[in-house]
Amino acid sequence: MKRIVLLCILFTTLTAAIGCMLEARNMKTSTEPAGAPVVSAVTAKKTKIQVAILLDTSGSMQGLIEQAKSRLWNIVNTLTTLKYKGETPDIEIALYEYGNYKQYDGDYIRRITPLTVDLDLISKELFALTTSGSEEYCGTVIQRAVKELEWGNDKADMKLVYIAGNEEFTQGSISYKTAIAKALEKDIFVNTIHCGSEDIGIRDFWQDAALRGNGKFFNIDANATVRAIKTPFDPQIILCNDKLNDTYIGYGAVGKERKVNQTVQDRNAGSISSANYTERAVSKSKAIYKNTSWDLVDKVKEDKDALSRIKKEELPEELRSKSPEELKTFITQKEQERSLIQKEISELAIKRQIYIDEQLKKEGENKGDDLGNAITESILAVAKVKGYTAE
Template sequence: MKTPFKTLILSLSLIGFIACNANNKKPQEHLAEIVKTEKHPHPNKQFIKVALLLDTSNSMDGLIDQAKAQLWDIVNELSYAKYGQDKPNLQIALYEYGNDGLNGDEGYIRQVISFSNDLDDISKELFSLTTNGGNEYCGQVIQTSLNQLNWGNNPDDLKLIFIAGNEPFTQGKVNYKDAATNANEKDVTINTIFCGNYSQGISTNWKDGAKLTNGDYIAINHNQKTVHIASPYDDKILILNRQLNKTYIGYGSRGRDKVAEQAIQDRNASSYGYANAVKRSVSKSSHFYKNSSWDLVDAIENDEVVIEDLKEETLPKELKGKSETEIKAYVEAMKKERAIIQKQIQDLNVKRTKYISEQAKSKNNNSLESAMTKAIKEQAKKKKYTWN
């Protein structure tokens, strides 16, 4: 039979044992925590979130062509944004509306892709868009994007909607003013892009739709062909892009398909001109182009995969049968090679941008990309974002 004194001693010993184990983890566990903290000092990093709502009715072929041709211009411009010393993340969502091929009960609206940082997926979905119809309900597509997308609660995030079309802003059962009220509650700025005459856009309430959230109203010539200016640096950048692709190591169930998708989106960019392929190559050299869901280099760098846990069947053919040491060495070599190539592309792009700027001084750019980047920069300043 235990005495009260012995019971007290045993209880204190047990409490001490639990506390000791809680505060004295294994050295490697403690080291892992330190490394993780140092590697990711800003867990709540800022995001630039852009929802692009495109009218895909019959009259909007030119708008869709501009979006396809100018996606990489927009991404590249955003890649230079900074918040303090940090480079924000980018997420893009895409909706189509006004297309008679869509469900009328849902307002002829479709979420093409939710917020995503996968630039290849965004490009793929953008190139899948076709026009047909229709009935364009601006208030409803804005409200749908506000309801469906994860806008988050970080006050430092830059949260923007860009809606482009050419029918009256008042159409449909959802009042655009109610949608704007909801946007203000979520700290989302609505920017309206009227495809047509500036005065006509004002008379059909596109300007008012932007004003309610302190957004920008812009009118563009959506049928204007995108003009890409060639530079003396394009060939070198495209050669480097092919070398860059070889540094990606597809793994898991998605690996092979995503490596193929990367090449397909390179070709899609090329279909809009040689210089547009260059712009995509520049985007791929930026910090926005991350593929940890299928690329072993990015996955290991982001602590999403541990080499020791990889199964043989998930590995690409070049790594099958290799030891952990050999796999680590190969991944590290690809990581270093990629960093060198990306730096070379960025350096060439500085020269390319300067050259194009000189060539384009006298040209009036009335395009989707120009309208979007101008609005983004102006609104970013209010949240203390800067550009390099």
Template structure:
């Protein structure tokens, strides 16, 4: 069976780890590309300790079990990463890119490879792309997709940034004209760690060079049972958290050309999570109550808080209906009211989640987590420890 697009979620779990220098031990001044927002002049922001992850997912044939497991575990990984801290006490930023490969629906001239998402910190966008993937038979060229991601993505030259690739598949790592050893060696030269996830028997993955593909860069090799069903434990706090999530959504104030579409995407990704299982919707709600969920490109509360927008320069047609015709001071007051309301709701969700996690810990059987979650979290914790990360 060739397929394996699914471990896509896994990748997202990797959201936190390695590179040869790791966390900056002391704060340095730096800049990054600004978030492009309507009616806001481009500006630079500090971006120390940025984690850059490229997920390279085999989408050949059908592997529904793995896909479902990946989708279910996505928010567990995000929530884990929320608590990461660097040696200088800074909270690292996260950017994720997504590629699919080995799908007959992709161009043969491009090696059956497609960039699905460039580096992004937009969690709704990442979720949307994850849920949009479909499988189809094809040829899986691991070396070529690694090399493509090295060429197309802007990895940057900051040696303190954590930069990694997670590639998942179940066909020999040696397929294709481009030797995978050349590709992973190029990654190592760029301080990018390659982690490999083989969907199948551990020894088979070793025999087909998946382990060697990771070892060359000091990465982790993992083999998972993609058909293992994730068992979620229901808690007395789930329904309350889901209701609070509905209230949380009503604190968002869309603005600019993309505002309405982004707000719709937010609701769609809530629905995607809920359709999978109520527990997944709860985990997403917890993520939305954390620092990782920032929408300054379309939400006025986050934009004002991050100083990404000047209210005096916003045009009336860039505002939602409830703010059209309002003065700058009236808009500012409204934004602050929504900010206070949001903070209160987020705090409530976090407090309930603490109780929820304690309940799960008490009632969870040993090794009850999903294969993807176990594999990715183990890799994250191990590699992060080498890079000055601590977990609260």
């Protein structure tokens, strides 16, 4: 009898203890003590637009490279018009070359840049490209881009591959069908740009590759000169660009070199045409043109505590004697100055685009069949499918 009573008491005590534990757990999950920090279970990620451009740099493709140089900033400016649910996505671009006899990894393929926001780097590498060779392994370069690059994994991310060239799509040991299947697993759209006639592009499987990759198939004249439309607003935008460069403050080991490169890429754009120079200046007025790795203004804008971690010897010599408060004031002034210049460029860019659209309308909107037009056309088409809107 005593044993039964003891068991009953033990059972009652255990039940009460479990009840208290459950109640405490429920209170912990439903309420927090006053002043406790709110921790989000999911960190919001910014939507990305990622574009990998795979260029055939074999012996016959110098014209294609020239078109890429001429159209880089136009492509960038098209990308900056896109928004997802009202927000501007991050934009990253990668470059590959294939078909070159410089023996890159034994398959004539080189990853020139990873997916990057560093547009000056993309420009620098484009202007350094040369042609040589004739072995174009389309399947291999697609597979490498799909595997090597850090693609986003958000459903809303827009991920695009553009491969441009002129030989049979079936060359190499890796089938383009296998490579494209891998791309689709990551929701990457594969677009093909055949440098030649439509019938040859179809015969050599460029069209089939685009169909399999949920992308678009284009034919362009790789040797055509990209048409540049001058506008009355170009000189003023170019003047603004010169003022804009003065607001950049290089810091760290690469600051001075990268600031010089900024000016070099201005000159490279201008070597194509004044219109191309203007397109680059317009790109530099957009949020996409970020240089946090070397520019103090962009760095402090991104990280307000950055100055506390930057050593005096990493600053330009003329700023090393300034106190922390003086330095902060100086950078704030440069940021405000930059913002006003970028606003002026943006306003001029709108007038410039209206002028260009009117000129194209007068001439029947014959934009030509070049690399840039092929890429911008498909970007807008895929954007519509993915739920993006264009300003």
